[in-house]
Amino acid sequence: MIVSVVVAIVVAVMFGKQLAGPVAKNAPRPGRYPLLEGLIAFAMWVSLLVLAGTGFLGAIVPGHPLQGFTTLAHVGFGAMFGVCFALLAVFRAEAYSLAGQDTHGRFSTVQKYCFWIIALCGLALIFSILSAMLRLLGTDGQHVATLVHRYSALVAMLAVIIYAGARKRS
C-alpha cells in the first residue's frame, strides 16, 4: 500500500505535465482556471495510481489480496478519485467533447474517447461500490456489484493507459 502511494506520487510528479495537458510550444488555450484544474488533475492522477496499485496488486501478486490497510487506502483514495474525476469532468467536458468543433484542441480524438470511456467506467465504479455499501443488494447483488466494479476498473485502466500513451494534438 505504501509502495503504491509512493509510486503514484513519483509517477504523478515525473509525468504529471504530460498527463495533465498540453506540452507543445504552441499549446492550445487551457481552461478558465488552469491552476485549479491542474491541481485537481494532479490529485486525480495520484489517486488513480494508488487505486490501480492497491486494486490490481491483489490480482497480480499472489498473497497481496485487497484487505486490511490496502482496503483502507483503496477506499480513501477511491473517494478522492471520485470527487476529483467528477470535478475534472465538469472542467474538461467541453474540451473532451466529441460534438461540434474541437473547442480548444487540447486533446487528441483517442484521448477524448478514452475520457468518455473512463467517465462511464467511473460512474459504474462509484455506483457499484456505493450500492454495495447501502442496504440495497443481497449477497448475489453484492457479488454482481463486485464484478461490475472489478471489470469497470479493468476497462478504465486500459482506457487510462491508452489515454496516457496517445499522442497529443500539436
Place this chain on the structure above:
Amino acid sequence: MKKITFISVSLFVAAGMAVAGSDDEEQAAKKFHEWSGSRTIPVHRIRLFDENSERIAPEYKQSMPYSSRATCGACHDYNAISRGWHFNYAQKDAPRGRAGQPWIWYDELAGIQLPIAGRGWTNTWKAADAGLTPWKFIKAFGRNLPGGGPGEAEDLSGDIDARWDLSGRLEVDCLACHSASSMQDHSEWVKQVARENFRWAGTAAAGFGEVGGMASRMPSSWSVLQGQNPDDNQYAIAPNVKYDTRQFDRKGRALVDIAIKPKDQNCLFCHSNADEGKKKKDFDVDIHTRAGMNCADCHRNGINHMISRNYENEAEHRKDVSVAGTSCRGCHLGVKGVEGTAAMGGRLGSPSPKHKGIPPVHFDKLSCTACHSGPWPTDNLVRVRTARANRLGITGVANWVTDLPYIVEPVFMKGEDGKIAPHRMVWPAFWARQDGDVLKPVAPEVVTNTAGDILSCGKKVAQILNALTPTNDLVPVFVVSGKVLCANADNGLDVYSSKVKGVTEGSSWALAGKGVLSPVVPSVLPPAEQQDAMQEVSGRIKGVLKAFSDPAFRSSGKPLITIGEGLFRMNDASGDSEYLSFGDFNNEAKIDMSKLVKTVKPGQVPGLWWLKDGKVEPAALPEYVVKSVGETAGTSFTFTEEQVAMVLKALVEQEKGGKARFVYICSGKMFSLDGSGRLVASDHAAAQPAAWPLAHEVRPAAQALGAKKCTDCHSASSPFFFGKVAASGPMKTASVQVKQMYELQGQDATFQRLFGWSFLVRSMFKTVMFGAGCLIALVLLLYGILALNRVTKFLGSNES
C-alpha cells in the same frame, strides 16, 4: 480316528450354526432398519429382558433390571448404535470432528478443572493421560452419559478401585433419548450412577420400577447373584428393583412409549446452557424451536447413530455429503454441486437470507453463528453454566448445581475452519508433576491428602460457625476484611449481609442480628444483681465453650474464655461452664499463666484460648486461613497464591528425595516455586484454554450482529474485536492471562481501530461519493443529449 473325525465334524457344524446364528441376528436387525415407508411409530408393547437375556417377570421380587442390549438389541443393531457419536468417544479410532464441549473433571477443594476429551481436541486431555480410568471416568461423568462407551467396554486399566462386578455395566440407555414417556426421569439415572447402580440405572430412569439399595455401600465380595444382604437392611442394602406391575400386561409385556425422533427435553437434559444470572422468564428459546422445530429435525442420524452436528465442513470431515444439507448454510442456502431437493436450500421452510448491505467477505471470514448465535458481545465475557459441566437439571433434595467450573462466552475467535465464530472457553486448572516440558496431572485425592487443611480454610471457619449454635435470632458470623460471613448448609461460607453495622477491619467472631454485630461473649460480666443479663451471658459462654469442645477441635485442646481477671471453662463432670479467677486456675492447673495474664487485662475484650499439654495458647486461626477466607469468601475463587505455594512445597516434601518439581496450572499461567520458595508465574502450552464453538441459541435475524448497523462490530472500541478475554481459575492471583478478541481472531488491532473510526465518516463518504457519481452522471447525460442532438440533426437533414 473316528473320534477325531466326529469331533471335527461337530465343531464344523457348531461353527456353521454360530455363523448362521449371527447372520440371522444381522438379518433380523437389518429388517427393522430398512424403512418400510410408513411414517407411523410402531407401538412398543414388548417383553423386557435382563442382561442374561432372561425374560423379566415383573411380579418376581428378585427380578434383575432390564437390559437395553438384550431388550432393544433383540430387534435393533445394538453394536452399530453403540459406535454412534454419543458412545464412540473413547474408541481408539474415534472420529475427531470439530471441537465440542469437553468433559470437565472438576474438584473444588483441590482446585482442579481439567478439560477431558477422547477425540484429541485442542487443549484437552485424554482421560487416560489425566489419570482417569474407565471406572473413574464413568463415576465422574456417567451422570450425563447415555451409557455405552467405557461404561460397557472391557476395562483394561487394571484400576484396583473399579467395582464393575458389583455395579454392572452402564449399557447404552436407549430410552434416555428415545423415551416419549413423561415418566422418564434423568435425575433418577444420575442418582443411580452416583450409587454405582449402573446396571439398574436405565430401569430406574425409565420408571419401570423402583430401585433401592446402593452398590457403592456393598462389600467388594458381594455379587448380584447373591441377592439381598440378610445381615443388613439399614445401610449396606444391595441394589434391587421392584417393578411397577401396573405397567405390564398379563403376558408380562410393558408398553414402552418410544419417540423415534428424541424429544427436545431428552436432549436438553445434557445440552442445556444458561448465562449466569439470567432469569428463566427472560430466556428466549432458539429461533428454530420458536418456529416449531425440534433438535432432531436438524441433528439427524441413521441406525449408526452418527448424529449430524451441522457445522459447515462436517460433510468434509465425515466424507458424507448428505449431512451438508442440514448445516445452517445447507438448509437455508443449499449445497453447491449436489442434486436433489434436500440440497436446494429452503429446507423445512427455512427462509433464504438476503443479507442486504453485508459485503460477501463476511461470509468468507465469519461463521453463520458469529452474527446469529449466543449472547451479544460485551466488554466482559459472560459466565455460562452448562448442564454437563455444572450439573444443571438434576432434581432432588440435594443441590447438584455447581458454580464451577467457570466457563465463559462468547469468545469471538478463529475456529478450526479458519472462520471467526463465537466460542465457549474454559481455562484448565490442575496440579502437575513437571518433567522437562511435560506435565503429568496429579490426582485430586493426592492433592487433598497432601495439602491437609491448607486448602480447606473456608471449611474450617464454617465448621466453627456451625459449632456456634445460633441463639435468640443471632447468627454466628466471622468478620474478616470488612466481610460478614456465615456458614451455609454445605459447610461452606456465604456473605451474611452487606448491611451490618459494626463491621471492622481485621478478623473476629461475632453474632449478627437485626443489622448489628455483637461480640460472641461480652467484654465484662454484668453485675451479679442483674440476673437476667447474667443468665444470658452465662448461656452464651456455655454455648461457645460447648461449640469449641466439639470433637472436631479436640486436637487443639480445651477451650477457655477469659473475661476480666478470670476465665470460663467447661466442667467435664457437670457439663456446665464454670468461672475461675486466674489465681485459682493457676493453682489447680499448675501451668504457666504469665503469657495469658500478660495479654489479658481487666476490661479487655475477652479472648478464646486453648489449654493443651499444660500450655495456654491463643485460639486464633492461622494467618493464612484468615487471609484466604478474607480474600476468597463470596467470590468465585477458592484459594490464594500463599496456599498454592504451601501445597506445592508439601507436594515436593511428600516425594521421596524431594527433588520432583510440581506446578499449578491456573488462569492461563503455570505457577511454580522459584529457588527462594516464592510463587512465580510463567507461560506454558498446557495452560492454554480449551474452546469450542457455540451454535445455540440462534437469535432472530433482526437481532443478528450488524442487522441494524455496521458499528455493532466496526467501531474503535467494539467488544467484537476489543472485548477482553481474561482467564479465570480457582486461585486469586494478579498473574492472569488476558487477551483481546482480535488477538484470537488473528486480526490487526490498529487496522480494526482505523476501520472502526472510518465508520464515523462513512455517511459523509457515501454522500460525497453519491454527489460525485451524480455529477459525472449529469455530465455524461448532458453530453449524451448533445451527442443525440447531433445524431438527430444529422439523420433529420440531408445537408452534407
